[in-house]
Amino acid sequence: MSKEEIIETLSPIERKILPHLKESLKNIEKKSGLDETSVLRALSYLENKGIVKLKPEKTKTVILGDNGVSYLKSGLPERKLLTTLAEKHEISLNDKTLKLSENEFKAALGALKKKAMIELKDGKIVLTASMQEVSKKTLEETFLELLPIKFSSLEPEQLYALESLKNRKDIVVIEEKQEVKFELTELGKELLTSDLSKAEKLIENLTPEMILNESWKGKKFRRYDIKSNVPAISGGKRHFVNQATDYARNVWLEMGFKEMKGSLTQTGFWNFDALFTAQDHPVREIHDTFFIKDVKGNLPDKKIVEAVKKSHEVGVSGSKGWKYSWKEDEAKKVILRTHTTALSVNTLAKLGQDKLKQLPAKYFAIGKCFRNDTLDWNHGFEFNQTEGIVVDENANFRHLIGYLKEFAKKMGYEKVRFRPHYFPYTEPSLEGDVWNEERKCWMEVFAAGIFRPEVTEPLLGKPIPILAWGPGFDRMMMTIYKIQYFREIYQNDLTKLREIKFWNK
Secondary structure, rough: OHHHHHHOOOOHHHHHHHHHHHOOOHHHHHEEEEHHHHHHHHOOOOOOOOOEEEEEEEEEEEOHHHHHHHHHHHOHHHHHHHHHHHHHHHEOOOOOOOOOOOOHHHHHHHHHOOOOOOOEEOEEEEEOHHHHHHHOOHHHHHHHHHOOHHHHHOOOHHHHHHHHHHOOOOOOOEEEEEEEEEOOHHHHHHHOOOOOOHHHHEOOOOOOOHHHOOOOOOOOOOOOOOOOOOOOOOOOOOOOHHHHHHHHHHHHHOOOOEEEEOOEEEEEHOOOOHOOOOOOOOOHOOOOOOEEEEEEOOOOHHHHHHHHHHHHHHOOOOOOOOOOOOOOOHHHHHEEEEOOHHHHHEEEEEEEEOOOOOOOEEEEEEEEEEOOOOOOOEEEEEEEEEEEEEEEEOOOHHHHHHHHHHHHHHHHOOOOOEEEEEOOOEEEEEEEEEEEEEOOEEEEEEEEEEEOOHHHHHHHHHOOEEEEOEEEEHHHHHHHOOOOOOHHHHOHHHHHHHHOOOOOO
């Protein structure tokens, strides 16, 4: 193809950037008036014509992770521990005033011991650093304030800080990006000084108006390069989370279950008390649960409340209860539900009020739950859970395992295993894992068991065996969609959403 013919194939965006190809990408954007995507697309077209040669280069950038963003505002765990020690000089290893999770507390201890700023004596943490050392920012704190920063530009001290932080949960992330550089070919150098004015007069599109008024006659059309790559077109589709939950909903319906629905906010009564979870249980602390401030909820029928109170204080069906004074105020606290099991006990209460006329019965739920968890690859503040109960006087533990295996199989999991576990409201109890092929490990998904009499008798009037389970549904989706990190489910990255295939089980 001659030089004149090549000029006739140039699209408008190629002609806009051609005179500026000796500039940097940023300057090309500025001088051509095009955005970055259009400039890169034009460069790709020019490469197909042999005018430029692209040289993609991978670059690494250190950025803040989710925990890093939080710690940058509130301080690293070791800073919180140091602040407390600066005031008291020494504290007990079991000090309850520290607002740190177990993992954060361990990380803070390790970091400060490594810097020789504390020592452990007789079950106490003793400050050994001077006040000058305490007030001075650590290398890690200074490093977090610098982010984002290119990996290649890191100084030795910064590399040390990175090594210290990268093994801790989601404080820093090394992000890889691809930068595009290019060079002009001999043909490109020739075209750089060529007259492009004739190409600008070429017709790009044949419109209906041009056909009607015949204005196209006697004019020349731009040559089209049929070998050039064109942008991919992404069709509309439902979000993959909605696709998966719709599928799971249909699985339960096919298995003869009815759906339970309810509010994302629940009282402590339905979320904890009706499930025989003691009011001083750690799960009811702000470290694990999100509370709605200054709001009190309503309790159900007084008969149910008294029965649940009795179950906690003195027990039922031969049990001894928790042996403490149960408080209504604690039960009235409103929270973001920590599990969909709150819907299960609510449903049982309705069955009890209906004098158990609808037994046997099978119910399921699927929906959003919230917990104050430490963020990592398979934990988040919010997650989807699917819930199931079977209310049948003839139900047994083998039936429970059968239901779980059948659901897992229908969701596409062949490798499932179960192991004994403990929950306050079920006995016997189990946890179940599915095999995560991407990470080559077992991933906990199922929490299940048979509700204890302390749960069923107050709600139904008598202890009936009730099979119950609450699979972590987001973890199932991680395996099915080959998602590496839990947070990707909620990031709504358009590129990834387009790449994820339509659910086809």
